[in-house]
Amino acid sequence: MYMNSTLQLNPLVRVVAMLILGIALGDVLADVVGVRIWLGIFVVAVAAAFVAYNTNVRPMVQSLILFGCIIIGGALRMSMSVERSHFYFIQTSEPFSAVVSSMPVERTKTLRCELTIADGRFAGHRVYAYLPKGKDANNISVLSIGDGIVGYTQFLDIDDYSSQHSAYNKGGAYNMATHFDYQRWLKVHDIVARCFLRDGAWQRDVVQLDYLSGVQRVQLRCMTLREKLLKRYRELAISNEAYGVVAAMTLGDKSSLTAELRESFSVSGASHVLALSGLHLGILYALLVMFLGRRRHNILMLAFIIIAVWGYTAMVGMPLSLLRSAFMLTLFTFAQMLQRNNMSLNYLAFAALVLLLASPWSLWDVGFQMSFLAVLGILLFNDRLRVFVSHKYLETHPLVNWCFSMIVVSLSAQLMVAPLVAYYFGRFSCYFLLSNFIAIPLATVLIYLSVVMYALFFVPCLQGLVAIAVGWIAKALTLSLAWVSSLPAASVDGIELSNVQLWLVYLVVAVVYALLFYLEKIYKPFDNFRPRV
Incomplete structure (x- = not known):
């Protein structure tokens, strides 16, 4: 009953699920069914949905026809993308x-x-x-x-x-x-x-x-600004290794990262710190909110936050993981105006819906998959894992609450992302919890100081001092993660998962979620805390 009510409260989840099914269907049949055929089927399906809505057809049948329209629409959109990316090539200049x-x-x-x-x-x-x-x-x-x-x-x-x-x-x-x-x-x-x-x-x-397109032109201008900021980084007193880390974590430029550094972050389970994602945009969002203080509830200030979020996203190249976060933060900002401060599956589903309609190929992007699955894991498992510890106890012990929250969020995300990492990269990082306790606080401080460093452009001497501090923190981050990656059994490598095995692993994850749901019903928490998802 509770599971069903969750789906009722998050209707976009079912829409996105049907759209994904349609995109996959369109990809499989790309060489057989063309755009015109899918368009004809879609028109027939929409007409059937219109007739069903205006007659006494049972609601269940109406829902099935509507889902069919979404599936066919997804296949049509995929077919259009395949056709758009197909070109003929000539033998002359x-x-x-x-x-x-x-x-x-x-x-x-x-x-x-x-x-x-x-x-x-x-x-x-x-x-x-x-x-x-x-x-x-x-x-x-x-x-x-x-x-x-x-x-x-x-x-x-x-x-x-x-x-x-x-x-x-x-x-x-x-x-x-x-x-x-x-x-x-x-x-x-x-x-x-x-x-x-x-x-x-x-x-x-x-x-x-x-x-x-207008988006492409804005993106080019924003990325030109990024190159100017990167040039300023190179002019400051930052070592080459520290520059690679800072440039990747703040501006999304990984060109200066060495193979050894990438491997160190990968083995320790902290690669997500180098790839711009919701973590980085969330830190910047929190900094803006903290800077605005009480004024953040003003409509103009909320508009400023949204513009800043999207401007930064455009400047770093609009990676899909950051687009997902930008959409969710935008919805969250609007929700604040309505006094609704809780994230929901609907936010995540809306972001997926927009990105998949804009580019169905995104479904097969590794960053897209990992970003959405990590957030899905947090939304599904975070509150369920917290339910077995007294909420009042955590509120009265801030340090314990911070440590416990870090563990729960890391485990929640890892439950959904680890199978995909093993599938694509054949690796499982055994000390990911330890790495997160090191990487996330240092990354937060590093990003904050980077913003301060740019803000002090009119005081070169102070800017240079902050740049030195940024370099030290980046060095501390790399040395710490290098130490974690050198620990015995830091990672399990050579994992080979087939498509069937991957789906079976996620079936096990679903069983774990169902078990937690069952345990929550029989386990009475100290303060009757109930998950929101």
Whole structure:
């Protein structure tokens, strides 16, 4: 009865579940059923739903027809995305104009960057551009995000190339993933082709952005600001290793992270600290709320918070994990105006609904999956695990409450994310609880000090002192996690899970949730605390 009431209070959960089913169906049948067929089926389904609503059809039948409409709509949206990402390639060079959308990365024989094509048949999409390390290398290396270039090149199919590089991640480092699908990763990030820019075949120029969407134009401008902030980081007294950590944790730039540092964070179970997610945006949100104080309930101040959240999200490249958090924080901010301060499954479902409708390929993004599953785990398990300890006792013992909350939140998220980490990366970090006790407080202080450091731009001497403190904290973080990763049995590696085994593991997690639900009914908490989810 309680489970059913939870679903009734969170109707978007069922909508998203049906949409995901439809997207998966559309992906499986992508080579068989085209957009026109799905559109015809969708029109028929909507007509059936309209007839059912205006007749005396049983409510259960109406619900089933409505769910069918959502499933078919998801399949239609997926089919449209597949068609949009399909291009034909010709054997000759063609003119192009584009905007640089990522800084050039040095590879073995070339420099690689991402270009957002500004006109033509690839307009609005991104391509990988490879540039030779020749006599013009110095000119190429100083390309910045937002620079316009024009020229002639031959666009090549990215799929013919991606299979040779599926073991490498975006930054060029080796990826341990056992089930990582590089071709899907490219589609998620809308990278549809590759090209080689020969010496003399391109030049800088002012490029019109009329064919780009408003979101793309705003994102390019915001990412240009990010490069200026990163440049300021490099000018301050921060060591190279500390700079890599600070740049990744505050501005989402992982290009300066060494392979050893990535491995240390991965083994210790603190990789989520390096990847921008709800943790980082939540810290910034809390800082804004603390700074505004009582004024945060003012409508103008709430609007300022929302603009700041989305501005930061755009500046760091709009990763899916951060978009999820931005949507949820926006809803939470609006809920505060209505005196409703509790997060719910509806918030999470709404964020998933918007992102999946905007880009169905997001469903297969590892960051998207982990971000949503981590929050789902917290919403489902957090209060249920807390129910067996007196709420009044925790309120009267703040330090115990903080430690217990850290343990419960970490376990709640890990229950949902650990199977996915084992599936994609073949690893389970045994000391993730210890790592979180170290990483999260240090990350919070580091982000706060980074904001203070930028705020002191008009006082260079104080800014330099804060930069030194930021470097020390980053160094302490890396040394601490390196120590955790060096402990005996720090991680279990070489795990291989099949698709069926992964689903069986999540079935076990569902059984654990049902067991906690049952124990809550027979166990009488000290202060009649009842979970909200």
